Amino acid sequence: MPVHFAAAHGTLSSIWLLVAIPLASAAILLLFGRFTERWGHLLGVASVLASFILGLIYFFSLRGLSSPYRAASLNLFDFIPVGGLKVQFGLLYDPLSAIFVLLITGVGFLIHLYAVGYMSHDEGRRRFFGYFNLFVAAMLLLVLGNNYVITFVGWEGVGLASYLLISFWYDRPAAATAGKKAFIMNRVGDAGFVTAIFLMFATFGSVNFADVFNGVASHGAGQTTILILGLLLLLGACGKSGQFPLQAWLPDAMEGPTPVSALIHAATMVTAGVYLIARSNPLFTANLTLQTVVVAVGAFTLLFGSIIGGAKDDIKRVLAWSTVSQIGYMFLGVGLGGAAYALALIHLLAHGFFKAGLFLGAGSVMHSMKDRTDIRRFGGLWRYMPITWATFGLGYLSIIGIPPLSGFFSKDPIIESAFNRAGWTGWLFGSAALLGAGLTAFYMTRLFVLTFHGPKRWTEDIEHPHESPAVMTIPLVLLAVGSIAAGALFVYSPFNVKDWLRPVFNNPAAEGHEHIGQWWATGMTFVVVLIGLAIGLLLFRRGTAPQEQPAGPVVAAARANLFGDMFNETVFEKPGLYLTRALVYLDNRGIDGLVNGLAALVGGSSGRLRRTQTGFVRSYALSMLGGALLIVAAMLAVALG
């Protein structure tokens, strides 16, 4: 059955407001500068709240539609109409976009609210909210586009916002460098994405979702084309989502203010890669090799991230590597295909809650510890900041998958699905996911225990840590509620995500392979998680040395980010630097010298020319005339002869 998105009507014909409101707010904040200093942050929060309320209204409107495919497609105007290419500025609101809209605006609103408190002492608070609103607008455009070009516009828009916010404190060299690194590595992925768009147009003559999916379904394109198309999109997805081999920018992105880490580099933007693959599911399902590559990237990255996460001492970097690892689980899910698409999306939503909560909790800790981030210098904080401790603790238990918190409902089924992939790869990827669960339990326990329990290891200048103000703790509490309840809600309630997304992932057929049953998978995972937790507790319940200690090769490698940065430096940066230097030298000497020599042949040496330059126009006219006469003569000779 060909994919067709019904045109928007009624309430849903105003979905463009979702993007327009935060965009307008960003424009006001950034254009009118100091005039908005006093109330700018409130406008920023209000605009996201407005989008969230609209998102709820649209959500229920969409639920009310009875068509076989609940969707509202809205073409606003001709964007790029040239020849056979007809790109509309078009939006699509369907079940998949709907849940992303709610996640972005809902969690986004809470984090905006939190930032009012967190950024209250920063002189750049207005600018911060301008960028933050810009991000929300771009992210909403990304998930609302009805063709790949609009998605790409949003895609690069969030990249810009991410850059601006990572290097928000641009006078810090580390922040400026981290922002640049993020943008450039993202551009590598974007180059893949945009090339995929070219290939779509060359193959299907269109860049609209519906046309591309129907083109794939028609089997007119060869399997090789599908594979290349998918790999190019995957490259884009890896860049945005910090997946191997484009993972190195994400931990450095922690240079930005903590609300940024929570919203952009944990809950929303970094899941855009998952969105892209889920959105393109008819394409990815059409090629088994492609799916295997996605699964392999996910499985590898989830282990990669969790190994490094266990060796880091910076509270935000541990969480960042944890994000890399958790998105690995989501890639695993979307790669498995079939029923696992919905599982990946459930994990994405649940992760949005608990990881945002964890980051905001980390921000709350930093707020009271004079912006220190070294967990070796924390300890015993539970007594001083009970709300932060409790909410962080719930997020922690949720991410490691303790029942009945949301991580349990969202992660365990992915592990089970991985085991049940057909053939021996099922065992391989399932084991990787299982091991990852144990590692997650270990590094999160380490993080939690070192931060909140054990002896105090603070530096002398911190006398009395304090709980954060209500504007910060209320979002923490609400997100903790999400950490508890989201999983069960998304899996078992009438609002369960699987049923809601059924029209999007049009292939609910069970795979028919069952290596292990549900109870086995759950049981094994639980045991592995307990082992990881126990090791973490045993090693770190008494705290740790305040300085970094020498360590064996594995820990040393993990501290060095498993040599990812070193690889980029030796293979790309250094040779690139030498190449540009050599070219600059050559361009000044070689090519220029050659052409200067030729020029000297034509018009005398440049030194002589400089001397005669006062009469230059005259000599120019003369030489022009001379040359012209010569050539006329030659031409006439040719023409007559």
Place this chain on the structure above:
Amino acid sequence: MSSFPYLSVLTGGPLVGAAVVACLPRSRPQLAKVVALVWSLAALVLTAVMYATFNANGSRFQFRESYQWIPFWGARFTFEADGIALVMLALIALLVPLVILASWHDVDSAKRSVPTYFALLLALECTMIGVFAAADIFLFYVFFEVMLVPMYFLIGSYGGQRRQYAAVKFFLYSLVGGLLMLAAVIGLWVVGRDQLGHGTFDWHQLTSLHMSTTTERWLFLGFFVAFAIKAPFFPFHTWLPDAGGAAPAGAAALLVGVLDKVGTFGILRYCLPLFPHASKYFAPLGLVLALVGIIYGALLAIGQNDLKRLVSYTSIAHFGFIGIGIFAFTTQGGTGAVLYMLNHGLATGLLFLVVGMLVARRGSSLVSDFGGAGKLMPVLGGVFFIAGLASLALPGTSPFVSEFLVLLGTFTVHKTVAVIATVGIILAAAYVLWMVQRTTQGTLNPALEKVDAMRRDMSVREKVVVAPLIVLLLLLGFYPKPVTDVINPAVKATFSQIGTSDPNPTVAQGGGK
């Protein structure tokens, strides 16, 4: 169609203005500036009227005018504008007043005549308009050469370090190209006389000639090399960084933003329709030169330590994109290339003007003399960043649309070329962001704080200069249709003249096998 002689008035007007301004006494610099500004604004209004009058669905060439000139050779004063030329005229008419306003104080301190400087700018406007409006090949050639003279004096008399070297080099390169083109023009005239029975330089008549393969190829090369030097394409580019680096910022904006477009415009208007077979024959050469330019220009831009030279090298990369768009011979590639010519004028024009503002304050154009400047001048730093974003073709700014079209149009016929060119967008991010980082971000360079001028953020005059460019970049970034609709028919006509058509998608639309 209107009977008002738009094009001759538009060409002649600035020349009259230049004469008026040049005659003003040196003691009245302010008057000279105001007169020049008002005059250029009048040209802008006239162009706006033309743009509004132009019927995108009408005939290709509108605003035709033709007057007797040299009957013996068959040369006439013929002006015509198609959509491509019209867009370029609009760009000129917009940039010149902004450049005049941006250069307001640039020559105050120099011991040179202020009225002459602004007269030269107006004279330059006349020649630039003439070269795009001409439809008589000899007239085109004359404008092509005369255009050098005001620019030569702008660089040589009002430029910065090594200005004389740069001016002479600029002149020499253009001279060589011009001579080759002159030879080809004459050769074309001879062929035309033999076939038509009378000598003519009329573009329409000459596009219908039949030539032997060898003649066609030689004549093509004569034009092509001239245009490749002007554009400039690798390996004819080395004059540009010197000229762009030495020219005063306003002149550099016009040099890179407009003058160089004559090269790519010339390829589209002259090389392709006059020598269709040779164009196809040499297309691989054009593609390769352009492709090398994209990567080479970007790598060299990364390695520069001088802001103006850096921007010049980025332009070499951008001209590479225009080049592949043209030689791909697809509707998207060609339309993208022309749109790129406009967008590059806006974006790089803006970048040069903002760099000029930075350099004027710091008294140096070396990147290493800046560092952390955004702290002192947040608004100027922000505008610099926006110009950079436009230069790296971020979606939402108009250069994205053109770059996207160029790459997409190229991809449908030459996948490898397009894929390699796409690497250029990664390098663009690198050179722009590194430039921004080294100048405006990071720890504040202590030397900057000692320069009083570095504490002055943008003045109202400077804001007026950048605002129209930023607004246009954003507006056309989201809604390029008013421009693409004007360009598209002319591009289609050009490609139908050489007999190429777009490839069909490999999978037919509408499902089914």
